[in-house]
Amino acid sequence: MRRLFPVTDETPDQAREWSLAELAAAYAYPEPADGAPAPWLRANMVSTLDGAAQHEGHSQPISSAADMRVFGTLRALADVIVVGAETVRQEGYRPARARAEFAAARQAAGQGPAPAIAVVTAGLELDFSLPLFTSPLVPTLILTGAAAAPDRVAAAEKAGARVVVAGEGMGVEPARAVNALAGLGHTRLLTEGGPRLLGQLVAAGVLDELCLTVSPMLTAGDAQRITGGPSVAVPRRFGLVSLLEEEGFLFSRYARS
Numbered sequence: 001m002r003r004l005f006p007v008t009d010e011t012p013d014q015a016r017e018w019s020l021a022e023l024a025a026a027y028a029y030p031e032p033a034d035g036a037p038a039p040w041l042r043a044n045m046v047s048t049l050d051g052a053a054q055h056e057g058h059s060q061p062i063s064s065a066a067d068m069r070v071f072g073t074l075r076a077l078a079d080v081i082v083v084g085a086e087t088v089r090q091e092g093y094r095p096a097r098a099r100a101e102f103a104a105a106r107q108a109a110g111q112g113p114a115p116a117i118a119v120v121t122a123g124l125e126l127d128f129s130l131p132l133f134t135s136p137l138v139p140t141l142i143l144t145g146a147a148a149a150p151d152r153v154a155a156a157e158k159a160g161a162r163v164v165v166a167g168e169g170m171g172v173e174p175a176r177a178v179n180a181l182a183g184l185g186h187t188r189l190l191t192e193g194g195p196r197l198l199g200q201l202v203a204a205g206v207l208d209e210l211c212l213t214v215s216p217m218l219t220a221g222d223a224q225r226i227t228g229g230p231s232v233a234v235p236r237r238f239g240l241v242s243l244l245e246e247e248g249f250l251f252s253r254y255a256r257s
Contacts, residue, residue: 001066004250005243015246020101023073026242027211027253029188039182041082041189042209043198044074045226049216052223053195057090062215066246074211076102078115078190080141080181084197085121088132093117095136112138115190118181119143120197122170124152128159136160141184143177145170174204199229202236209255210238216248 002015003026018026032038047053048062055061063071075081076099083093098113106113117132118141126133126142133140133156142156145167153163164184166177181189191198191207201207212226238254245251 001244001246001251003242004245005240020069020073020076023070024077024102024105026244027070027074027077029077030255037182037187039178039187039189040208041178041191041201041206042074042211043191043193043201043207044071044211044213045193045198046213046215047226048219049214050218050220051225052219052221053193053226054223055219055221059091062217062219063213064215064247064249066249066251067213067215070211070213070251072099074190075115076106077188079111079186079188080116080118080190082118082120082143082177082181082189082191082197084194085119085123085126086196087192087194088119088126090194093119094131095140098137111188114138116141116186118164118177118186120172120177122148122172124148124156126156128155128161133159133161141181143172143180145172174201174206178206193226195224195226195228199227202227203229203232205236207256209241209253212252212254214250214252 001018029040045053046059046063046067075096081096096114096117114137116138120143122145124144140161142161142163143166146165147170156163164180166180167173237257239257241253241255243250243252
């Protein structure tokens with residue numbers, strides 16, 4: 001892996017495999033300006049050169065070993081991983097696992113052994129017999145609206161999930177979801193999509209950072225982009241924080257300007 005930006009005196013000319021500690025330092029969450037914990041929501045997505053966020057319904061075919069190392073590092077840094085219900089169903093989401101390589105750092109940061117998974121869903125049409133709900137290291141969270149069906153809420157709670165109301169109607173209000181998670185002590189937030197959820201977060205103006213892997217592949221077809229849903233009135237400007245490269249894959253990190 002090579003660092004392309006920012007360029008420093010320590011930037012090596014030759015590529016080499018980075019340690020997990022180096023990756024964690026490159027993707028560290030920003031420190032609050034006043035020292036008080038504040039929520040920071042970052043997204044991690046992958047896209048092909050022609051804008052596809054998946055191939056045949058899955059992101060794995062456009063990923064790489066280096067991308068999965070970044071994926072695992074970002075998870076290890078997070079308090080909670082926010083994901084849409086459709087992505088849970090399509091990608092077969094499982095609980096986040098504890099990583100021995102990050103155990104000491106997580107303990108020093110006051111974090112549990114693994115991040116919680118927070119599923120954003122209006123209808124709670126989820127299979128509560130899956131390991132995501134039956135055997136997580138920390139209870140899975142369900143973010144939903146106040147008008148969610150009581151029987152589905154009861155089924156989620158019976159399965160061991162913690163239901164968090166983050167909207168007045170059926171759906172979830174992004175800003176309220178961020179605040180609700182921060183109220184639970186989760187300020188290092190990571191979302192892995194899918195595209196519809198990420199589009200909602202962008203439209204609501206609550207996304208602080210985008211970690212985007214650009215895959216050196218072309219797929220054509222009509223696959224979704226990394227965001228979906230209605231467009232924003234004015235495009236939102238983000239600034240480049242860092243850019244890494246390995247085997248043609250670009251690992252960019254952008255933060256709101």
